[in-house]
Amino acid sequence: MKTVTVRFGRIDIHNDNDNWGSGELFFIGRIISSPGDNADDTGLSDQVNKNSGEGWDDSRSVSVIVPDDGRVTVLYEGYDDDTTTQETLGSISDEYAGPEFGVGGHAQLSSNRKMTVSYYISVTDVLS
Numbered sequence: 001m002k003t004v005t006v007r008f009g010r011i012d013i014h015n016d017n018d019n020w021g022s023g024e025l026f027f028i029g030r031i032i033s034s035p036g037d038n039a040d041d042t043g044l045s046d047q048v049n050k051n052s053g054e055g056w057d058d059s060r061s062v063s064v065i066v067p068d069d070g071r072v073t074v075l076y077e078g079y080d081d082d083t084t085t086q087e088t089l090g091s092i093s094d095e096y097a098g099p100e101f102g103v104g105g106h107a108q109l110s111s112n113r114k115m116t117v118s119y120y121i122s123v124t125d126v127l128s
Ligand SMILES: [Ca+2]
Pocket: 016, 017, 018, 019, 080, 082, 087
């Protein structure tokens, strides 16, 4: 068994969904194991007030225990919560197979290209 940990890093905002001002952005990251469907998530972030072209460091981590030959899925999404509307910043969904589980750094453009999500995967043995 392995413990797979994802630390979310720099989130670069390409389009903050606002013509005037900036902000009201919220983010959540998640990891899910297969088999087992064990999941861990960051919870919703505090409000982030960033403009297009800016970024912020998430720096939160999630982890699951998974068999050496299992898989993990890394998920991340963000949205702009304006008073009357919610506009998505897109999402990522990346799957990695064991025993490497994509160890190392990654940067993925979100589904609607409004942000790039950077994260770092580390893998450690579960001592029995
Ligand atoms: Ca908006």
